Amino acid sequence: MAELDTFDYRLLELLQENSRMTGNELAQRVGLSSAACLRRVQRLRETGVIERDVAIVSPKVFGKKMMVIVLLTMERDRPDRYMLMRDEFAKMPEVVQCHHVTGAHDFVLRIQVSDMDEYSAFVDRVFHEPYIKRYESLAVLGSLK
Amino acid sequence: MAELDTFDYRLLELLQENSRMTGNELAQRVGLSSAACLRRVQRLRETGVIERDVAIVSPKVFGKKMMVIVLLTMERDRPDRYMLMRDEFAKMPEVVQCHHVTGAHDFVLRIQVSDMDEYSAFVDRVFHEPYIKRYESLAVLGSLK
């Protein structure tokens, strides 16, 4: 992608807030015609500046009311396992986020489950592996953003 | 909102992945007519099951290339500070996520900044408060989802 100008940034800002805004609404706010706005947005999508569009569903609805943050520490002698782990985490529906980090821990995971039972089962299934040295579970009491 | 049936859940699942899916595409996947799908989606939005729709912008574009996860521990004698802290975090653009958690730490923050300098400034400004006992920064090397 070439360079983004002020219009593009403004559009991104707006769409990050509400991606269902129509061409006319955008036009009104950025001071371009509807067509121009939509053409720009189209380009932003094609070039990957806008990666995707998602609906944000109220967490209550899915009944996945329990969120846990896990700090994972792997055995130091198996750095090759990192990528494999990551890929496996990617496939698990309970894992909504996975960060590979520096420092005392190796991974920070955000886990979404319905209840303690489901979490407990998840832990048994996933964390009791030889290359996992330690895990620390932080139950989330409340969140912002 | 009344009850959600299997169709609704399927629609939510799809829209969570890609909210730009058209009525026909949805129809094809859930086995209802386009109109029925769109009517349901409309209702899901109206009733707040779908809270909003957002565009996900590549973090690189905004120049916020650095992500840090911070484990925050507050002084135990000031639990009243928790809510105030939370509200303050909510206002900071660097804080993209904030979870209040149980366990050894009190908050887990996800911070997005352009570089080390900006992070350093952020730390000085925010974490050097008397009621903050300890903070641990985990730089994110890579992420999934």
Add this chain to the structure above:
DNA sequence: CAAATCCATGCGAGATTTTCGCAAAAATTC
């Protein structure tokens, strides 16, 4: 410095998508 080239623009037609009224089918209530 003018000519040529390049890009993004606005306009508007055409295509796609969404919304809505309606009658029929399905599900629910009594």
Add this chain to the structure above:
DNA sequence: GAATTTTTGCGAAAATCTCGCATGGATTTG
């Protein structure tokens, strides 16, 4: 099992998006 309510599919109308085209401004080129 009849009556009522809800949801469906269809299709028309409305809204939205896409695209070709000519124009105008900026940059490049000769």
